[in-house]
Amino acid sequence: MTADDIQKLFTRKDGQYLCARWGRPIVPVVFGVDDATLATIKGAIEAVMVLAGHKMAETDPELGANLMMFFFQDWAELPLVPRLDQLVPDLGPLCDRLAAAGANQYRAFRFDADGAIKAAFVFLRMNGPLADLPAEVVALNEATQTILTWGEGAFAETSPLARAEEAVILRPEIAGVIRAAYLPTLPVVARDASHALRLAARLSAEGQGDH
Template sequence: MTPDQVQALFTRADSTSAGGDFLCARWGRPIVPVVFGVDEATLATIKGAIEAVVALAGHRMAETDPELGANLMVFFFRDWAELPEVPNLDRLLPDLGPLCARLEAQGANQYRVFRFDPDGAIRAVFVFLRMDRDLAAMPAADLALAQAAGVMLSWGDGAFAARPPLARMGGTVVLRPEIAGLIRAAYDPVLPAASRDPAHALRLAARLGQAGAGA
């Protein structure tokens, strides 16, 4: 991937800035997931996908977050109107009601909310999946892998609009090699946990190039 392509993946298209706002942030704390609205088999599939992508990044998971309990919350539901009825969720997301109304009006079937630590690293992520016809048609393993990749970094809002993060190789759905490589590169401990400098994309692209040269 070129530096410009990497930069585009972490730039918000809806920014008020002329060129958009760049932000590449990774998790700074162990990930503690909790999933709502699925059966036991699907739960195991989702957690397995998260574990696989966390291992790919060289990051860690834990049983509990000392501050939040769980810091990665994934909600499966049928209608946006269901979310404001979840007890205490509005305490974590004070603008939950207006947000759900806006997403319903847009016909959205998924949304992610990121929270950050003072150093800019990812502190928590809330994933909302409205199981419409399109999402319901996806195999659970594919949906889980795509969502696991989506929470590992602060991707821009349009990062996967034109091309999803998954690819089919030999009959198996996997992360696209460049996306897997980018996740690994972003978790290089030499790099900062978060950067708003577009030049950070040069560092990431350089690491991708080194990985390709050594492959």
């Protein structure tokens, strides 16, 4: 991928560049799925963590769990979840807006004082096309979408996933961006588009066998 390609992945609708990674081990908790689906989701998260060279943990000292994923049928269900409105401000009005827009997914991030990701909330309304997707596709997609602060349009036209024979995998170029973004030599958060040049340089070095 070129630096321009990478810059587009992390550019927001307002034109600002933001690439932030997790600054603490990830502690996922999943609501609204059966045990088999839960195992699939946690397996996908662990696979992306291994790719990034990041860690998972049993508990977060501040939040308990810091990656919360909710699977549900109707946006009206979320405001009924105890204390969720304390974690996601204006939850009721947000759900009203998402319902009115016919949305089936929403992600929100929280950041620490250094700008690193400290929490993420994933809401998935399992209806329409989303409900027809295999659990492993949904799981890997969400694990990918929450490992970095991608721009809103990063995967609007092209999925981050690909199919290799019978398996669903991350597209190699997206996997490369994730690996590069988590290198200790790069900052936990970047707001200048020159960061994309550094990521592109690491991808180029990786392609030439320099690990």
